[in-house]
Amino acid sequence: MNIGQVSKRIGISSKMIRYYESVGLLPQVERSSAGYRMYREKHIETLQFILHAKTLHFSTEQMKYLLQLWQNQTRHSADVKAFAQAHIIKLNTQIQQLEGMVALLKQAVDGCAGNTSSDCPILDKIALGTSHTKL
Structure with a gap:
């Protein structure tokens, strides 16, 4: 083929x-x-x-x-199981990180008037970085 x-x-x-x-x-x-x-x-x-x-x-x-x-x-299936379990832990960590990103972005979106003003808390939040939890 x-x-x-x-x-x-x-x-x-x-x-x-x-x-x-x-x-x-x-x-x-x-x-x-x-x-x-x-x-x-x-x-x-x-x-x-x-x-x-x-x-x-x-x-x-x-x-x-x-x-x-x-x-x-x-x-040994034990090797496969241990490898898969480690991957599950990694995926769960990534899920938690993504949920944190969604929460931070949602806060910024909720604080945005979405009008003709140039003031934008979404861009402000991105400029500050995700290490800052308060808007």
Whole structure:
């Protein structure tokens, strides 16, 4: 299967497929005598795994590790569980940070008259930075 066929089948661009190969998430692909990449079913499965991991917000480095675990039939599920638990902690931290950003921005929006005046507490808040909790 060529890269265009894989792209259509999976729903990602050829550029992203080449990117995943260049960063080491997808193993080097065999090439035809004309130099075209020739993808096999194992590459499609790996790409689908990468896409699923990406939706869970794993980084490229984390995905490399997950791929190693996935492809290692002698792995311990305890290793996978510990890795996933650490990622949950990271995601929860990010959620808390995002909720804080929403609250700060909401305060600024609520304080904005939204009229023809040039006075803008939203821009003032952004200028002060998020370390200041009071408007």
